[in-house]
Amino acid sequence: MILKNVCFYNEVFEKEVADILIENGKISAIGIIDGEGRDMSGLIALPGFVDIHIHGANGGDCSDASRESLDKISEYLGKNGVTSFCATTMTFGRETLCSIVKTIADYKGYERGAKIAGINLEGPFIAMSKKGAQNPDFVRWGTIDEFNELFEKSNSLVKLITIAPEAFDSADFIKEVSKKCVVSIGHSAADAREAQKAFDEGITHATHLYNAMTPMTHREAGIVGTAIDNEKVFCELICDGGHICPAVLRNTFKMLGENRVCVISDSMCAAGLGAGEFNLGCQPVFVEENGKYAVLKNGTIAASISNLFKEFKNLLSFGIDFKTALKSCTINPARAIGEDDKIGSIATGKFADIVFVDENLEIKEVYINGELA
Numbered sequence: 001m002i003l004k005n006v007c008f009y010n011e012v013f014e015k016e017v018a019d020i021l022i023e024n025g026k027i028s029a030i031g032i033i034d035g036e037g038r039d040m041s042g043l044i045a046l047p048g049f050v051d052i053h054i055h056g057a058n059g060g061d062c063s064d065a066s067r068e069s070l071d072k073i074s075e076y077l078g079k080n081g082v083t084s085f086c087a088t089t090m091t092f093g094r095e096t097l098c099s100i101v102k103t104i105a106d107y108k109g110y111e112r113g114a115k116i117a118g119i120n121l122e123g124p125f126i127a128m129s130k131k132g133a134q135n136p137d138f139v140r141w142g143t144i145d146e147f148n149e150l151f152e153k154s155n156s157l158v159k160l161i162t163i164a165p166e167a168f169d170s171a172d173f174i175k176e177v178s179k180k181c182v183v184s185i186g187h188s189a190a191d192a193r194e195a196q197k198a199f200d201e202g203i204t205h206a207t208h209l210y211n212a213m214t215p216m217t218h219r220e221a222g223i224v225g226t227a228i229d230n231e232k233v234f235c236e237l238i239c240d241g242g243h244i245c246p247a248v249l250r251n252t253f254k255m256l257g258e259n260r261v262c263v264i265s266d267s268m269c270a271a272g273l274g275a276g277e278f279n280l281g282c283q284p285v286f287v288e289e290n291g292k293y294a295v296l297k298n299g300t301i302a303a304s305i306s307n308l309f310k311e312f313k314n315l316l317s318f319g320i321d322f323k324t325a326l327k328s329c330t331i332n333p334a335r336a337i338g339e340d341d342k343i344g345s346i347a348t349g350k351f352a353d354i355v356f357v358d359e360n361l362e363i364k365e366v367y368i369n370g371e372l373a
Helices: 067-079 094-107 144-153 171-177 192-201 222-229 246-256 308-318 322-329 331-336
Strands: 002-009 015-023 026-031 044-047 049-054 082-089 115-122 158-163 182-185 234-238 261-264 276-280 283-287 293-295 301-304 354-357 363-368
Touching: 049 067, 049 115, 049 158, 049 261, 049 308, 049 331, 067 082, 067 094, 067 115, 067 363, 082 094, 094 115, 094 144, 144 158, 144 171, 158 171, 171 192, 182 192, 192 222, 222 246, 234 246, 234 331, 246 261, 246 308, 261 308, 261 322, 261 331, 283 301, 308 322, 322 331
Parallel strands: 002 044, 049 082, 082 115, 115 158, 158 182, 234 261
Antiparallel strands: 002 015, 015 026, 044 354, 276 283, 283 293, 293 301, 354 363
C-alpha cells in the first residue's frame, strides 16, 4: 500500500511531506514513490500513541484476566489514537497476578485494535502508607522469586514493575529484576536519600510523578525532586488536568525537557463510559458527572478516566509546545520500555502505526500495522 502526499512528523519530529510505502505491516520506504496510492492531502499524520500505564477502558479491566475485557480496551484505544499499550495490573495476590499476566500474554497477537507492547505490574511490592487506590490486603514484601514466576508466566512480556524501594530490602531485587524489565519507583514513601540509592541500584523510571510519592520541597527533594534531577530517569505524568494542575505540568516539562516525560492515562474501566460506580482492584470507585477522575468512597483519587489523545490536546491547551507534547505521547514511552526500534515514530523499518488528524486535531483514521483500525 502506498499513502501519497502525506504531511507527517518524521523521526526527529519535524514536519515534512512525502509518500509512504507500507509492506507487511511496516513502513518500508519514505520519499517519492512510483505507483498508484491513496492521496492523504489535507490530513496530518502523527505516530501512533503509546500508553505504557493503563488499567482499563470501555468497561474492560486488564486485571479481569479475560479476553473480552482486553478486546474492549484494545478497540477503545485504537479508536482514540493509541496504537500500542502496556496492560497494567493492580496489587493482587500471587496466584491472581499469575493468572492475569498469563491471560494477557496469551492474548497478544489477537488484539482487535491497539497492540499490547508489554505488561506493567503496578505493585504489589509497594508502601502501605502510599498505597493510594491499591488494595491493602495484598501489599507485601517484594521477592525475586515471585517476580521471576510472574515474568515466566507472562512469556517475558513484563516491561515495567513499580516498587517502593524503602518498603523492603530491595537492593538485590532492583539489581536482578532490572536485568529483565524496567524497575520504577512509585507508591513509595522514600526520602531523597532512599530514592537516590534506588536510582543508583538500577531504577530508571518514576510511576505517575507527584501521585502516591514523597513531594519535592525546598528542604527535601523527595522522590519527585530526586527523579527530576536524574537525567537517566523517565517520569510518567497523568495529564488529565485533575491529577496534576496545569501550572505544575508546565513547570515539570520545563525541568524535564522534551525527552524524559512519558504521558500516561492511568485510566480504568470507566474511561469512555461517563458517570457511575465501577470497580478497581476489588474496590468500588466512583465517577461524578463531568468528573476528571475516579475516586474511592473516602475521596482518595483512584485513577484517570481519560485517554492519551485527550491528554495530548490538554497539554497543547496548557501551553506545552507541540513537539514536546507529541514526543511525550509516542517515542518517549516507547523508548522507556525499550520498544522504540519498533514503535513510537514514523520511520522506515517501524510498524505502520499512524494516526491521521485534520487541522483541528480531530482523529480521522488510525492505522495499526498498516491496517485501518
